[in-house]
Amino acid sequence: MHHNANDFPLLDHVSSGVLAIDLAGNIVLWNKTLEQWYGENRESMLGKSIYDCFPLLKQEEIRTRINSIFQDQDGSTLTFGPDQLLFPCTLSDGKTRAQQVTVSLLTDHALALFSIEDQSNQYELVKNYKQVAKDLQTELEQKAALESRNARLISAIDQAGEAVVIINHSGDIEYVNKAFYQQTGWNKDEIDSISFYNGLFADRYESFKTHIDGVFTAGETWQGRQEITCKDGSSFTASISIAPITDQHGNVTHSVIIQEDISQQVIVDEKLRHSQKQEALITLVGGIAHDFNNLLAGLVGQAYLAAREVKAMPKTAERLKKIQMISQEASEIVKQLLTFARQGEHESKEFPLDAFIKEFSKLAQHTVPESIKWSFDFNQANYAFRGDANQLQQSLLNIVQNAVEACSDTAEAQISLILKPLQDDEDTFRFIKKYPVLRYGNFAHILIKDNGCGIMAENLSKVFDPFYSTKQLGSGLGLAIVMGCVRHHHGIIDVNSKQDEGTSVHLFLPMKAVKPEQDFSHPQGLTSAKILLVDDDTRVLEPTKELLESMGHDVELACDGQDACEKFESNPDSWDIVITDMVMPRMNGLDSAIRMRSSRPDIPIIFATGYDQSLVIENTRKMKNSVLIGKPFNPDELDQIILKMIKKS
Known part of the structure; x- marks a missing residue:
């Protein structure tokens, strides 16, 4: 159809x-x-x-x-x-x-x-709707991501170790993080009632306000250090950074302040500066002591020879002996300087510390006036110790002398000396917390305490400084030498004191699990020796040669290590012993000794020094049949050392 x-x-x-x-x-x-x-x-x-x-x-x-x-x-x-x-x-x-x-x-x-x-129009509407929905979804996701980032940022700021503060033009605090509360002691409810300027800087805020005003007016940042006042009135040093916060038009509306507590850093910096200053002083003292010892060595030698030549003139001979005694006293002062500088010769031997402390207590008691009660107590334990007994004795005497002076105006004054091992008590726990190394070793605890005038709090941190003294005629070397001694023995020293209540000095010395060494007796009788004497200082060389010859020895001189090696190597077997200075031009004493030992391994060597670094000391001690002595040396003791070494070889 x-x-x-x-x-x-x-x-x-x-x-x-x-x-x-x-x-x-x-x-x-x-x-x-x-x-x-x-x-x-x-x-x-x-x-x-x-x-x-x-x-x-x-x-x-x-x-x-x-x-x-x-x-x-x-x-x-x-x-x-x-x-x-x-x-x-x-x-x-x-x-x-x-x-x-x-x-x-x-x-x-x-x-x-x-x-x-x-459906073109409807489709376009749907398409536009989908785009709008997509844009909206994107915007929501971006907003959520931004909120998440902001939340993380706020959390990070709130958990930061540095305090973060936001203030307005008037200095009113609008935001602080947790670190701020921890640093200052203020709580959240109190922040609204304080001004950043007045509340945190007390009478120092005007200078700081100038910096903040500069941030608001010029939009510039500022960094520096400032003392911050806490709620309880205490203060701390803070490293502060201030930066502007601007609106969309670039106008500064607020300031953000980042504040870090650097109290510990300030303490460390101060200790570093103090340490550097002390190291420079140590180097200076060591150099002076070296030169002074050379002069004393020459003076002692000349006085010894002169005394032998004027035996028929008793008064003159007596004065010369006094010159020798005074020179030896000056030498002891130099030894103290070297001990402080950690450059002195140390005779380390093993001995029972309890027996040493018992003998020291008897010695110290003679230095304490009868008006001051002296007490001594010790706990039985294994106190095997390796160290320099003379140096330790001198250090303990310095502490006792300080205690005596502190008690000079105290009624019913008393000084106590206590030796005990570390025990599980409250005091030990306090020291272990302060010095953790005590937890891992076997230490003896020596305590010297008095009930004297005590030390002012502001002076307590300076007691170990060299040449620091509150006494008009004090040298300021007493506790500085003690500190050098304790450090040499790898120990710890701690001082507690309160003004008008007294002072306690705690020494912690590491113990050894070995038996003390036995001493050897000196050789008997006299013999002569062929000696090669080496020194670059004629003020030491000539009088030392004369006094050795006066003892019956045959002495030949060398002006430095190179000269000594050449003379020694011309006939190595003709020498009985070598006495050499340590620090010389061309070749030092240690290098020349090593070279001479290559020609004759058994030659006895005496190293004489005005000062020496710890590394050189250690190397000379490793050399068999050698001795290290300090200048100026006692002539009779030097003679005994020479004969003992020759007999031993």
Whole structure:
């Protein structure tokens, strides 16, 4: 049956495109809307195969579905969405027309009716809606990410070790983190009631306010150190950095202040400066002592020789002996300087510390006036100790002398000396907490305490400084020498004192788990020796040669290590002993001794020194059949050492 638009006149007035096909697939209806969309009039389209005109319909799945319309007598419909574009049609703007296609069966006419609805506007709205939804989702995600970052930033600031403070132009605090509360002692409820300027800087805030005002006016940053006042009135040193916070127009609205407590760093810096100052002083003292010892060596030698030559003049001989005694006293002072400088010769031997302390107590008691009560107590233990007994005795005497002077104006004054091992008590725990090394070793605890005038708190940190003294005629070397002694023995010293209550000096010395060494007796009788005497200082060389010759020895001189080696190597077996200075030009004493030992390994060597560094001392002690003595030396003792070494070799 042939059909045309006149059979369906209403279809020319609908906005949708409408066409119909018969069972063979030929187009039998084409309304005016389609004419407008495709530019093809009705007459040209009727009778054409829909599959030829719109190739997408040839797809097997789609064609099968269209054919099913004719087979289904119930008048079911098919719908194809905009994504399939079965009837492509271009709009005026070049875009493809979005369409919704519905296929239904006209049962009475045996036709399949296609309704093509233009959904370009709706599709564009949906598309825009999806874009809006996507943009909104992106914005929400960005906002959530920003909030998350801000939360992490706030958490990081709040957990930071440095205090962070935000203030406004008036100095009012608007934000602080936890570190601020910990540093200053203020709590959250009190922050609103204090001004950053007045509350934290007391009478120092004016200078700091100037820096903050500069941040607000010039927008510049500032860094520096400032004393911060805590809630309880105490203060601490802080490293402070101030930076401006600006609004969107670049105007400074607030300042952020980052505040780090550097109290410990200040203490460490001060200790470092003090240590550097002390090391420079040690170097100076060591150099002076070396030169002074050389002068004393020459003076002692000359006085000794002169005394021998004027035996017929008793008064003159007596004066010369006094010169020798005074020179020896000066030598002892230099030894104290070298002890302080950690450059003196140390005779380390092993001995029982308890026996030493018992003997020292007897000695110390003679230096304590009868007006001061002296007490001594010790706990039985294994006190095997290796060290320099003379140096330790001198250090303890210095402490006792300080205690005696502190008790000079004290009624019922008393000084106590106590020796005990480290015990599990409250005092020991306090010292272990302060000096953790005590936990891992076997230490003896020596305590000297008095009930004298005590030490003012501001002076307590200076008591070990060299040449520091509160006494008008004090040398200031007493406790400085004690400190040098304790350090040499790898020990610890601690001083506790309160003004008008007294002072306690604690020494902790490491013990040894070995038996003390036995001393050797001096050789008996006298013999002469062929001696090679080496020194670059003629003030020492000439009088020493004379006094050795006066003792019956045959002496030849060398002006430095190189000269000594040349003379020694000309006939190595002719020498009985070598006495050499340590510090000389061209070749020092240690290097020349090593060279001479290569020619004759058994030659006894005496090293004489005005001062020597610890490394040189250690190297000379490793050399067998050698002795290290300090200048100036006692002539008779030197003679005994020479004979003892020759006999031993």
